Amino acid sequence: MSATRLLVLGVVRMYGRAHGYQVRRELLTWSADKWANVQPGSIYHALKKMTSEQLLEQVDVEPGEGGPDRVAYRITAAGETEFHVLLGKALSSPRDNGHEISAAVTLMTTLPRKRVIGLLRQQLVRIESDRLSARLLAEDSSDWGQPPHIGELYRLWERHADASVGWLRELIERLEGGEYVMADDDGRAFGEPPDDSR
Template sequence: MSATRLLVLGVVRGYGRVHGYRVGADLLSWGAGEWANVKWGSIYHALRQATRAGLLRVHDDVPGRTDYELTERGLAEFRRLLRDALRQPQPRPDLIGAALALLPALPRPEALALLQERLAALEQRREKAQAQLDGWTDPPHVRELFGLWEAGAAAGIEWTRGLIERLTDGAYPMAGEPGSPGRPGSWNVP
């Protein structure tokens, strides 16, 4: 799964119809260059790939400018990528970062359910790492790897529980709620 693809589809969805420069400017202003390794080239590559895959529709009615709009297939792909990124813990933080950047696209109950799935997966990961840590004998230094995995899962559990609590308490306007940026085409072009 590609964090860049998720982010690009999410920004296009947010605006409804937008040119590539705006997609890139938004992503880079969010710091995605650092936490998701998004670069100008990868943004335009993702736009071209998504267009070829039928996820985006191209509009070139303004000379020298190409605008993009999600197709129905693109919307379905965006939703799938967002849900998977939220529910499935990954070793790299770019996918959860992308999911968090686009979190308001989900209704609150769905986001909470997906985070519960993430929490269960992290708890299983922590238990497995702890069992490996407890049972490992030779070579002894490899235990550090299992300790790292256990500590990472434990931190993920703590953070996920906190986010679940914040969302349960009403933090952040989510899709379908007043003030939410989660409706397709609801972002204002500056």
């Protein structure tokens, strides 16, 4: 999964309808180019590709101001399903590059609180298992005939897992304590579509 794909679906969904420049501007205000490596070209490519996959639909074409026309998009029912699937995967088992979990945390408030907590707990179990594996590898690496310094790689993996475990436990605790407005709470959660587009 691409973080760009999730973020583009999320922004179009959030606005109800949005054109490429609007999606780009929104993601740049979030600094997504830095923490998710979302580049302007990848945004426009994602919009076109997801339109061809019927996850988005074109709803309007506005004349561009001295440039190309602006095409407005809206998320389809299939796109809504894809958004929830991608968000669930990114919260429960993101890839190691960090882009997916960053995108997922940005959009997690669009899901019910208990759902997010459950997905994060799945990720926590996986990372705790990875941490234990890294610890065992670090302790036993010289027994396998590997050069002794290879154990440093396993210790690095263990420290990364330690940090992730600590952060996940704290986030779950904050969510259980009612922090952040989520999709099933009173009030409008960040990333939720306008009322007229639901």
